Amino acid sequence: MPLGPDAAGVYPIAPTPFLPDGSFDAASAARLFAWYREIGSTGVTILGAMGEAPKLDHEESVAVIQSCVAHIGGLPVVVGVSAPGFAAMRALARSAMELGAAGVMIAPPNTLRTDDQIVGYYAQAVEAIGKDTPFVIQDYPLLTSVVMTPGVIRRIVMDNPSCVMLKHEDWPGLEKITTLRNWQRDGSLRPISILTANGGLFLDFEMERGADGSNTGYAFPEMLIDVVRLAKEGRRDQAHDLFDAHLPLLRYEQQMGAGLAVRKYVLMRRGILTSDAQRKPGAPLSTIAKQEVDYLLERLARFDKRAGALKAA
């Protein structure tokens, strides 16, 4: 099933599990993907920046895709194919689609500046991946330094029928969702899926502004799933109550650079990953940082019992 503009719900951004020796941890990957399905995810995104994609060679990337497709139980799989050149992007996109992915995700390289450069880049990327490969725009200026106005996103969407989703992680970004949804309403933009990320830091209000769901990797994706559901049911206070209870930890995990270590550490403590190892370059958590995360987990457990059922640190 190709990814379509009606995608909604929660597509967790999957970390890539490694063993302490740096090798790909296939057992943890299988467990992780199966778990995503069990808890109610509607899809999954792999090999993004938080999936340590640039640290994998082509064969390893293929192994991650295969593991995901095998264990995700038929949910749509989106594969990050951002690359410094179109040759590598083409090769990975082709492999991904052949292996059963539903679409690919493309972030712009941080050398782009003008509106035309950004629009032109996506036109060339579409040539590289093929016009029949559904793709997601990753809009993450904090990471890429590339600033896309709503108008630029509209140009990309309208120029390229295979563009089906926006991974929205501009910051601040609430007005951008409102603008795009208004444009859909007035007919100047065709419908696309908007899933939001940037660590989930504004998911509460993003849903109210018209997002279709979440596309981030917070270590309690159940919360993302519940908040998205509550918001869609119009249960505003409950959505915020749940979100706010997680916000202290979520904020801690959203730190640029350091966040992935927190995420893997919590997933390890939750029994999903065998190890919180990252490949180089990647800073591990200090002892004191682990204690801080542990403290946040203890506090969270007063509200969410899932945070209480942890393995020893």
Added chain:
Amino acid sequence: MPLGPDAAGVYPIAPTPFLPDGSFDAASAARLFAWYREIGSTGVTILGAMGEAPKLDHEESVAVIQSCVAHIGGLPVVVGVSAPGFAAMRALARSAMELGAAGVMIAPPNTLRTDDQIVGYYAQAVEAIGKDTPFVIQDYPLLTSVVMTPGVIRRIVMDNPSCVMLKHEDWPGLEKITTLRNWQRDGSLRPISILTANGGLFLDFEMERGADGSNTGYAFPEMLIDVVRLAKEGRRDQAHDLFDAHLPLLRYEQQMGAGLAVRKYVLMRRGILTSDAQRKPGAPLSTIAKQEVDYLLERLARFDKRAGALKAA
């Protein structure tokens, strides 16, 4: 009293009040500064980026300094003097000190790259402001694009006896505090004051890592004051309870670019500012954004009664 390395507590980052026609709102400024003192601030910082300093000409900057000194009741006043050239920096620093400021704050220009460039810049800045003018390093890479390692900060501190404080707003930045405090302990760094900012997003843990207090402009500075006090008293859970209750709003206010509008809007609703007007360039809050802030204030009022006693929006 010149600013010293023993500065601690909360130095709010003051916004500059304007009337809807763009003129300086002296009445609100007087009220704001008096209020900072009343609630227990230990100092104040004016004419920072969030004080819209680049939108003021020299005479207006002088008026803000005079108002602050007149109404802050003898607390130390720190004046932002960052400028694209040393001529303007020298002129403003001289005016500030003559008018009664306790010290000045300097952020590096976003053209600096190497360690030596940063260290060299501060050496030249000290020549410009005079070696007897106490100064604060503003370390805010999200805003300035300048990344200072702990080692660079140490070089600046050790080279320049007039450096007395670090306005710490690196992100992520917890390990940086720990490193600097360890260096003080082992004697390789002389003592300096560390007040933290970046909107206050990590104040809870920054205090535990060894910060001396807070130097940000969150619209409920009473919370910053209470959290700093609770942390110093070792009442960890209470500090986090209070901090967490404010975190949803604080996070909303910490948005780059949009944050100042939130801050001024809340201060207006609290009756401190007459208007939430900003000078150009500066985006006002949309109607929906104001409603979001109102909702966050309502939720906060369940925990903190100060958030309940508001003027009508």
Added chain:
Amino acid sequence: MPLGPDAAGVYPIAPTPFLPDGSFDAASAARLFAWYREIGSTGVTILGAMGEAPKLDHEESVAVIQSCVAHIGGLPVVVGVSAPGFAAMRALARSAMELGAAGVMIAPPNTLRTDDQIVGYYAQAVEAIGKDTPFVIQDYPLLTSVVMTPGVIRRIVMDNPSCVMLKHEDWPGLEKITTLRNWQRDGSLRPISILTANGGLFLDFEMERGADGSNTGYAFPEMLIDVVRLAKEGRRDQAHDLFDAHLPLLRYEQQMGAGLAVRKYVLMRRGILTSDAQRKPGAPLSTIAKQEVDYLLERLARFDKRAGALKAA
């Protein structure tokens, strides 16, 4: 006489002369401006980046403007008013026009990214300087990191009737001139003056592409004047012969950062400036660099006798 879209010829970018103690060298300034007029300049630009404008306070800037207006013999004077905030820009633009300037020059701040941000910035700048103040767009991405497409320049020109000139120093930039001139021809862009800069490194071909002249500070502005004249007369080979003879030195002077020291050193050796001093920050030439410049001057003297009539180094 206000600056108009018919401006042409050579507007040297004037350095600001200083004495070795860092004070403004009024005598050299008077000599410099008078000399510009004598050799056939058609205007002059002061207080640009190469005029060390950020190192001057407001009073000093006023002194430079007054000196220029007094000695330039009625030629149009363009004043750089780029500033981090509109307050300072407004103040300097007002002073400049009151003192007799013909227009002002505005470079975009290096925080701008999207097309709309750039267009919006110039709209606000025009509000600040007043709609009746003619202004020049400085398009210098190597210095500002701001990339303006031809389309963005057209938007600024068409939105703002007071925009009369483009200081073109994009690099590479030949196609940009051709595009803009084609747009003038097809009526989608109203006429503006295009003077080129970036140290003059492509003046030979820029004239052939349709530039109206030169707006740079090379230490032999007579060459710029002659090349512009020869090009307009259609004497292509002679224009290139002269340009090529100067290219080794011109290239040496065009180095970012180091170039101003070369320029001031040569102007001192030519007897125009009393000293080659720069204000801080500003690296002086090393002894070996001076010897390299001397060698280039000796070689140039074989072709251009003006390079032979120098003061001792």
Added chain:
Amino acid sequence: MPLGPDAAGVYPIAPTPFLPDGSFDAASAARLFAWYREIGSTGVTILGAMGEAPKLDHEESVAVIQSCVAHIGGLPVVVGVSAPGFAAMRALARSAMELGAAGVMIAPPNTLRTDDQIVGYYAQAVEAIGKDTPFVIQDYPLLTSVVMTPGVIRRIVMDNPSCVMLKHEDWPGLEKITTLRNWQRDGSLRPISILTANGGLFLDFEMERGADGSNTGYAFPEMLIDVVRLAKEGRRDQAHDLFDAHLPLLRYEQQMGAGLAVRKYVLMRRGILTSDAQRKPGAPLSTIAKQEVDYLLERLARFDKRAGALKAA
């Protein structure tokens, strides 16, 4: 023969030849590499930025390496292995060395800011490529935005015995060569080879400052070879005479972004390449730009007969 710190002479930066349909042009590659050897090159660098490396997939990169090793006649081959992640870097470096390369070249990613980040990056890169693989530091801030002080280069050289060469293309950069050579003289830096690039724009003086040769891709590498030889023989005036004759064309070719099209066009006109095609993204020369290059070639032919013996445009 592994690359050593005694490397000298001219290592042309080879373009990757393509046919108009975008496929690798093996015949032109063979001709190009054989020609480099015949004219007196002492080595060659392939798969750099000007070799369109990011547009090749791994198999194509291997094909280029094989072609080069097969036709370069035993000269040392340096292979660019810069990559966004260490997995790809490791894979390409291993292939390169197995196929007979003498060493690899590594440029820093444009996200690095502090001195420690740069030094740390090279330490991790050495782990990836293996400590026995000789490598070249590519120091090209205009392309990478990474600024390396001489001190940072020294730290990399002293930390990593496998660092044997600096591809120097900082700009301005003459003082950097002098500083490094002084440090070799005083014993604080072990000897390394310094070959200079940045299009060759300062080769004349770089040789006089102590460079060992040239490492750029100018379309008349014979000139580079002759200038390096003349400089080493102490024939200063002759070196400059030859260099200056080529400077107008060399400057035209040195334009960022547009330069490769010029280079390939001239190599095509010289009969070395069958086509001047680039892979996307890559702007072709406009008709008028080709005419400008043709004109520069005509002018050059008056001085260097090689520029007269061209194929029809």
